[in-house]
Amino acid sequence: MAPAIKVRSPKKKAPYLAQIDPRDLLAHPKNLRTQLGDLTELRASIAAYGVWQALTVIPEDDGYRVVAGHRRAAAAKEALKAGEWPEGLSPTVPCLVRPDLVGLAPEQIVAMLVENDQRVDLTESERAAGYAQLELFGLDVAEIARRTGRPTQHVQSALKLTKLGAAATAAADAGRLSLEDVAELAEFEDDPKTMEKILKDVGSSWGIKHKVQEERRKRQVKEAVAAVTAELEAAGVKIVKRPKEWPYNCQMARVDQLETADGEKIDPEAVKTLDGYAAVIEERWDSAGSFVVCLDPEAHGYKRTGHSYYKSPAEIAAKEAADKAKEDLRARLKESAAVRRRFLVEKYGSAKGAKTLLVDAMRFAVVWPDFLQYRVDGELIKELAGGVLTDGLTAGQDRLNRLLVARLIGAQEHNVEQVADGRWVAHKDLIVLWLNRLEEDGYELSEAEADMRAALIAAEEERKRAEAEEEAEELAYEAELAAEEADGDEGDGDQEVVDVQLPEEDVDPGPCAEADLAPNDAEQPENQGDE
Known part of the structure; x- marks a missing residue:
């Protein structure tokens, strides 16, 4: 390992600069940064140019303890281990050695806080502007990526950001627009209104993704409508807008839902260019199409076949x-x-x-x-x-x-x-x-x-409400039955029971009205049964 190269100070405890092998640096046990994070980009930058910003360390025994700069120290160690150190540079990192902080734990923590608080990263737009300046000096995307230690895709997206206008750069600096989203927004570069609509009132990158998806679909539908329109116009077909009351309460009707008085179908392709006929363009969720209509079916003697049951105009509109x-x-x-x-x-x-x-x-x-x-x-x-x-x-x-x-x-x-x-x-x-x-x-x-x-959620609440009502009705019905049964039991208890003895032999019921007799029983001849 390379020995530390010191720039000495006349005072014994005064801070001094030194070039120290990063493998000799020890991590601070009280480091505020508990996670070093992804060191890929930092390591690539160090592999290209070394470490430019000095670490803050304190001497300890025969080595040095890092107070500020743990990520730089770790990335430098990785670069050295992988054999990626810049050619011609000494395998050391610049360090500000602070003997005055030795044994002063509170002051070391304060140094960590101050060192991190004073460092502010470039905004996305500032970094993108820097890449654009490098591009003006003749550096291509690959070279910019190599020299800055950034992925090529990152540099490409950042350069695109510089061309998307103030709204996009402001959103990127605010953290609402990622460089990944920039690549998708680039397709709306020629449409400032749509760009503004996408970036308006979104809280995060995912909100932008939703709006990009929506606007992309709208553009796709618009292009499909233009293609269908051009095709119809080239064929000499009249184009009309679909009426507000379509399709159940307006004069015109689809040709494929009409038939002649003799019950014959009509060929839309055969009539679409004739007077009294036209085409309606309909937008679908991601495409467009058209259908041929007759502007006045009754005038042509046609019968409508498109609707087999009747509903009021209001019901039809509600269903539509x-x-x-x-x-x-x-x-x-x-x-x-x-x-x-x-x-x-x-x-x-x-x-x-x-x-x-x-x-x-x-x-x-x-x-x-x-x-x-x-x-x-x-x-x-x-x-x-x-x-x-x-x-x-x-x-x-x-x-x-x-x-x-x-x-x-x-x-x-x-x-x-x-x-x-x-x-x-x-x-x-x-x-x-x-x-x-x-x-x-x-x-x-x-x-x-x-x-x-x-x-x-509303449907579930409605289900529970209906279920509670049904249960309440059932309980009420059961209570009503119980009450009726109780009333019946009380009535049976008050009624006197009479024991009736039936006669063992037939008893003459006495005279009865002739109306109670069968018709053949009244006034029979005396000798009828003596033959």
């Missing part, structure tokens, strides 16, 4: 709105699911991340294993656990933990997907708990997910 709301919610939930999946993989798709849900997964496996039998997405399992469920036959403990957690996540997501698609499931109550758990772990619910959770 409800169906549209459900379809829109399903579409928005699909968008949210794509973002939520990315969160799941990022949050739980590692051995460390899986531990967050391991106890929950074990609890399901022991108490409720049938729930884990839900159909799960094999690709999601691969992304979360790095393999397939059958790997559990030979997997070790860590991989088994990841597979079990992945199975729980797959079952929970399948449960959510069924409800999002409007299907009946037996475990709706678990969805609220699942979304709450994700929110606790740092996920920001989209508006659609929050609406779904609120609807499920």
Whole structure:
């Protein structure tokens, strides 16, 4: 190891600078930074240029104890061990040696606090501006990345940030926009209004991801509408807007829902360019299409076949709105699911991340294993656990933990997907708990997910209310029956019982009215039975 190179001071206890081999440095037992974090970028920077900022150390026995600079010391040791030290530089780090702090534990802690508090990192926009200046000096992305010790993707995203305007840089500096999001925002560089809409009123990077997904879908639909419009115009087809009352309370109707007076169908392709016909363009959740309409079916003598039962205009409008709301919610939930999946993989798709849900997964496996039998997405399992469920036959403990957690996540997501698609499931109550758990772990619910959770909570409350009413009615009915039975028992106790003795022989009932006799019994001839 290289000996320390000192710049001596005339005073015995005065601080002095020295170049010290980082392998001779000892960690401070009272270090305030309990986790050194990821040293990859710092190590790459030291491998390129060495350590520029001096560490603060105190002499101790034959070595030195680090007061401030533990991360730099650790990264330097790693670089030396890996043989990545800059060529031509001495394998030492600059240190400010503080003999005056020896034996003064409180002052050492104060030094740690002051050293960290006085250091402020560059903002994202400041760092991006620095990369842009290096680019002006002729350095390409790869060279900037090499010289700064940053990943190439990081540099590319930072350079894109400089072109996205003030709103984007402000969001990045505030921590609401990550450099990962910058790459996605770049596609809206030519649309400042959309960029502003995406960045407005979002609390975190995940909120931006939701809005990017939404705006991307809107752009996709807009482009699809433009393509359908161009195709219809090229064919000479008139284009009309869909009326507000469509389709149950307006004059025009779809051609494929009409027939002639003789009951014959009409070919939309044969009539679409004729007078009295047009096309309506409809937006779908991620695409667009069109259909041909007759502007006045009755004038052509057509009969409508599109509606076989009658509803009032108000009922029809209400159903149309409800169906549209459900379809829109399903579409928005699909968008949210794509973002939520990315969160799941990022949050739980590692051995460390899986531990967050391991106890929950074990609890399901022991108490409720049938729930884990839900159909799960094999690709999601691969992304979360790095393999397939059958790997559990030979997997070790860590991989088994990841597979079990992945199975729980797959079952929970399948449960959510069924409800999002409007299907009946037996475990709706678990969805609220699942979304709450994700929110606790740092996920920001989209508006659609929050609406779904609120609807499920309201439905559960309504179910409990109806159940309580039914139980109350049943109890009231039972009480009423009990009261009637009690009243009957009291009446039977007051009534006198009379014992009646029936005669052993027939008794002449006495004279009776002729009306009581059978018709053939009245005024029979005397000799009728003596023949």
